[in-house]
Amino acid sequence: MRNSRNDVVSAALRVLEAQGLENCSMRRVAAELDVQPSALYHHVPNKQTLLALMADEIVAEVAPVVAVRGVPDTAAVIPNPGAARELCHRLRNAMLAVRDGADVVATAAAFRLGRSAVEDRLAELVGADGARTLLLYTFAQAQATQMQRQAEAFGALLAQHGTAPGDPAGVGDPEPVDLDESFGRGLDIVLAGLGPVSFT
Amino acid sequence: MRNSRNDVVSAALRVLEAQGLENCSMRRVAAELDVQPSALYHHVPNKQTLLALMADEIVAEVAPVVAVRGVPDTAAVIPNPGAARELCHRLRNAMLAVRDGADVVATAAAFRLGRSAVEDRLAELVGADGARTLLLYTFAQAQATQMQRQAEAFGALLAQHGTAPGDPAGVGDPEPVDLDESFGRGLDIVLAGLGPVSFT
DNA sequence: ACCTGAACACCGTTCAAGT
């Protein structure tokens, strides 16, 4: 046995980190494994599936390992906004830790809204509606954060290559929002909307 | 003058509606205009810009036309959660009205978080933090909704081609959440978190 | 100003064939 499915996922994550999502092609993943592109299809049916496996890997450490038996009874939910807040922060950090991780996870996760470990855990803490709201907000916010960072990195590159500070490209665009702090405030808004429980 | 930039955007939106985002290539847009692919680059610097122009078109009717002068003073915000709620519904409907519209708009809009007409208007109604939270939630929720619909349409296609109800593919997957109703509930959670104002 | 034609450097996926 030369390569396993896990080898393929690992190689794909290396390519993602090194080259970004737009360059994370099947052909480059194959090259990372010193293998022909067609060999990948022995381990994975298509690129979409590979991306979903990568997404699982990226968020693997986020949700506690405790197995949940069955869907929680809505009436049985014991609200715990503090734990929900921490889980959302962990999720966001996990996505931000990998280049273009938010895009990878958000795309794959939206595809199976309602059946992820993180969503199940969140639902136990704040109910199904709150869980969905928190999850969607966290995905979109992480995507925006990563996009802003990438734009800043690109702008820094341009500036280095001859564009002096104060040049047309840099004039008029107001200072960007701090999306790390903004996330916490948005999270607090949603949590505050979930009920009268105080959770500071 | 044979084609204007607006002709290109219109053609691209037609291709998007007819073929979906993954098939909305520069080459197909060119074909829609009976023109060589290279001709498009006379009107638009690259595909990313074209997608941004399409996004602007999709949400053009959402924000009121009233010109806003300057950034609203945070202290001067007169909370109006009811108006914010309606604006979010309008935004979501505009995205859902176009095939893959949520993806197109969310990607382009995340790129310029903080400088869209819709966000400015929302910020007037609920403040900057509330506006960002509502906007991100609405984008992600619309993306999830459109993805679920597409999956359902695909599933229906499969079922039509020989898969009887009760077949392996359809057994075990629980009934999907109604994301149209779910959106309203999530919106109410966020709005409730924005302050003590009642808005029913 | 707007477009053609040809090219460059890529894609995802399939499939027969090898070991």
Place this chain on the structure above:
DNA sequence: ACCTGAACACCGTTCAAGT
């Protein structure tokens, strides 16, 4: 079981050249 080699039907973008 795992992989190669070759092919198919595509991509976005550039650039000289036409009108």
